[in-house]
Amino acid sequence: MSNLDLTVIILSFNTREITARCLSKLQLSVVCCQSRFKNKIKVIVLDNGSSDGSAQMIKSDFPWVKLIASKENTGFSKGNNIVMKQAKTPFILLLNSDVYLEEESLYKAIAYFRVNLNCDVLGARLNYASGSLQLSAGNLPNPLNIISWIFGFRGFHPKNKSYFSKAHPVGWIMGAFFMLKREVFERTGGFDEKIFMHMEEVEWCRRIKNRGYRIWYVPQVEVVHLHGASTNFDLSDSFLNELKGIRYYLLKHYRGVYLPMKLFLIIGLMFRVIAFSVLGKAKRAGVYMEGMKVV
Secondary structure, X not given: OOOOOEEEEEEEOOOHHHHHHHHHHHHHHHHHHHHHHOOOEEEEEEEEOOXXXXXXXXXXXXXXXXXXXXXXXXXXXXXXXXXXXXXXXXEEEEEXXXXXXXXOHHHHHHHHHXXXXXXOEEEEEEEOOOOOEEOOEEOOOOHHHHHHHHOOOOOOOOOOHHHHOOXXXXXXXXXXXEEEXXXXXXXXXXXXXXXXXXXXXXXXXXXXXXXXXXXXXXXXXXXXXXXXXXXXXXXXXXXXXXXXXXXXXXXXXOHHHXXXXXXXXXXXXXXXXXXXXXXXXXXXXXXXXXXXXXX
16 A cells, blocks of 8 residues: 555534644644655645634634635535545545544554555544543444433443454444545445434444445544534533434434334433433433434
8 A cells, every 4th residue: 555645624613722723733643644654644624604713713824724614514424525525635534623633643543554454444542631531433323222222221332441442343433533545435425414413424334334345443543532512512412413313324224113213212212301300410301301302
């Protein structure tokens, strides 16, 4: 594998200071990678109609970045697809604006593709700002593990830390750090743009796996993910959007069993409402109550 050129794609939306730190960290990682592989690395930022001056900041403070300033919020799926179509390099990295790379993150990721020819898509170990592990990979959802998840068990979200301790093939990886061979995008068409945000990477991973490509979780590549920065760390909407994504996923890939699955989802949400009401966590209970309208 001689051509190790890479395009890094970042979507930014009202995270000006966080995006600036992301790009500063990225620059150090780019220099490190290029010094070892002598490869070309292009960075493209799509600003999704931010109102906090993000686009102006990127243009003035990071002139080495190609900026695409959108007048509207295109969403995660459509925005990334727009930029991936422009990428001409063999490798593409989709990077959240609230992810901070370590100096060797890019080098280690590219190096892993070189030594493991069975790797077509790579996910990194994501750490919270505190340094603790963020659960960022898992098994592809199916009716059984979705039912397990809605009743509070691990389901398609493994919680055993041993799952995240070594490199191995997985069903899906989180889109915060999503590195892939460009061929994968060209053969699968990228994200389903009907999913605005949440579950879009899981749905794409299913199609990637269906085409015979292999997805690996590689904890040797570590990054910090603030998780929720673009929503001011209010994860209520994240859960509701995940439910919407699951509904869409089931209708697309398991349409024949959607109606009984809907019943299980509602029962599971009712169970959560009761449990969190008893615990005195009215806000959480309200989120799950709202979820019953979504599924």
